[in-house]
Amino acid sequence: MLRTIKGKFIIGFFLIFSLSFLVLNQTVKSVIRSSNEKIVTSDLIELKKNSIVYINQAFLINHYKNNELYFDDMADEIVESLTHSTGSNVGVYSVDGNLLSSSNKTVFSQGIDEDLEKAINGKNAYHITYDRNKAQVFFSYPVVIDGAKVGILRFSKDFNLLYKQSGEILNIIFYIALAIFVAAFLFSYILSRHITIPIVKLTEATSEVKKGKLDVDIHFPRKDEIGQLTINFNDMITRIRDQISTIEKDRDRLKELNEQEKRFFDNMTHELKTPLTSIQGYAEIIKEKGESDPKFFNKGMNHIVEESRRLHNLVIKLLEVSRETSKNRHSDRIDAGTILKDVCESMKFRAERYNKKIICEMDEDLYVYGQTNRLRQLFINLLDNAIKYSLSNSKIMIKAKAVGDQVLFIFKNPSDPYDDTQYTKVFQPFYSINQKVTEEGSLGLGLSIVKTIVEEHQGTIKMFYKENHTIITIELAYMKVEK
Structure with missing residues (x-):
């Protein structure tokens, strides 16, 4: 029985190695041939592009029309210029295929x-001629000016080095593969005499694993493939156990993500409710007072417009977060300080509702390259979060200044301390540091949107806790004012 198994191994290895050798050899030839064709095609495409540009310019400079007579007159000049610029032999033909001029009559007289x-x-076409270790490509295409065919350009280019190198590579691969397969076959012949007993033990072990027993552990004191196979088998069992453990952890993680997603949609309800409540409150007061208080009327109408825009931008941003369509926006040179100042003014009323105060300190002419609406949304979200999560009766400090080649924005508000590990997650969608805050929304959406906007402007954002304050810093490229 053992001899029969050994014989099957030898015959099987011989057939496998022989077929593999043939397949590998043909595959390498096919790959090299395909690669050479791609190289030749790419080279010819570039050759055609450059020659077309030259001819079009020549017709344009000489005010020629799309007439083949002009093309005939330019034949010698075309040959001389293209031969020099392309390093190839060039032939110029009439539309009927008559040779008008060439850089080498011997090449084009066949x-x-x-x-x-x-x-x-x-049509565009090329063919390759071989002579021993030489390979020459002939490439022809019709020249068309303003829709009219005026002649034919033909190139002759040597690819001797390319095909010579390809032949050398094929020979090297052939001999290397032959040596490898011969050595492997001889080694398999020796190995087949000692492989049957370990196979039986491995079969028994795999049967135990099939029954669900993962405490199987086998050992063969050998430093060959069988020994490696046993090591791999033991590693496989270990990895299966690890994978089971990972699956259990992923299950718990999936549960956590589902909970975060639910919190996200719950918090989103409050994010949308905030501007709606503000709009409704101003609208009801304006309805009662009418225009009897012009100052309040104007202030209320302006606030309604701003909150309406904010609500609209929030809905648009939700679509962008879900579809990842926040690219290819038009950017301009804008004064970020002015935008931040306007946002601070519009958010003061909201802060006063919570007995909080916004203090803004910023330099003049803080120009950056970006999008006005996106930066406004960035500042609104940061101020909104600062108002939500700052301590009662606190002061929210907002600073903006130029530091070297960057504009630095600092949002600082007193708050309770957070776990350090949370700062790595606050910019993820669905995540909220303070899970108890439900009336005013959470960081589940705001900071993920903030991070997206900062990245769109090639900036950086950091969040940390220091001296009883939560601090968020943003850096954007500074566009200095020319004086």
Whole structure:
């Protein structure tokens, strides 16, 4: 029985190695041939582009029309210029395939080849001729000016080095593969005499694993493939146990993500409710007072407009977060300080409702390259979060200044301390530091949007806790004012 198994191994290895050798050899040839064709095609495409540009410019400079007579007159000049610029032999033909001029008459005096014949019929074509270790490509295409065919350009280019190197690579791979397969076959012959007993033990072990027993552990004191196989088998069992543990952790993580997603949608309700409540409150007061208080009327109408825009931008941003469509926006040179100042003014009323005060300190002419609406949304979200999560009767400090080549924005508010590990998660969607805050929304959406906007402007954002304050810093590239 053992001899039969050994014989099957030898025959099987011989057939496998032989077929693999043939397949590998043919595959390498096919890959190299395909690669050479791609290189030749790419080179010819570039050759055509450059020559077309030259001819179009020549017609334009000489005010020629799309007439083949002009093309005939320019034949010698075309040959001289393109031969010099491309390093190839160039032939200029009439639309009927008659040679008008060439850089090497010997090369182009062999009659009408396949590529030239196709070019006469209005097609681009090339063919390769081989002579021992030499490979020459003939490439022809019709020249069309303003929709009219005026002649034919033909190039002759040597690719001797490319095909010579390809042949050398094929020979090297052939001998290397042959040596590897011969050595492997001889080694498999020796190995087959000692492989049957370990196979039986491995089969028994795999049967135990099939029954669900993962405490199987086998050992063979050998430093060959069988020994490695046993090590791999033991590693596989260990990895299966690890994978089971990972699956259990992923299950718990998925549960946590589902809970975060639920909190996200709950908090989103409050994010949308905030501007709606504000709009409704001002609208009801304006309805009662009418225009009897012009100052309040104007202030209320302005606030309604701003909150309406904020609500609209929030809905748009939700779509962008879900679809990842926040790219390819038009940017301009804008004064970020002015935008932040306007946002601080508009958010003061909201802060006063919570007995909090916003203090703004900023330099003049803080120009950055960005999008006005996106930066406004960035500042609104940061101020809104500062108002929500700052301590009662606190002062929210907002600073903006130029530091070197950057504009630095600092949002600082008194708050309770957070766990250090939370700062790595606050910018993730669905995550909220303070899970108890439900009336005013949470960081589940605001800071994820903030991070997206900062990244759109190639900036950086950091959040940390220091001296009983939560501090968020943003840096954007500074566009200095020319004086």
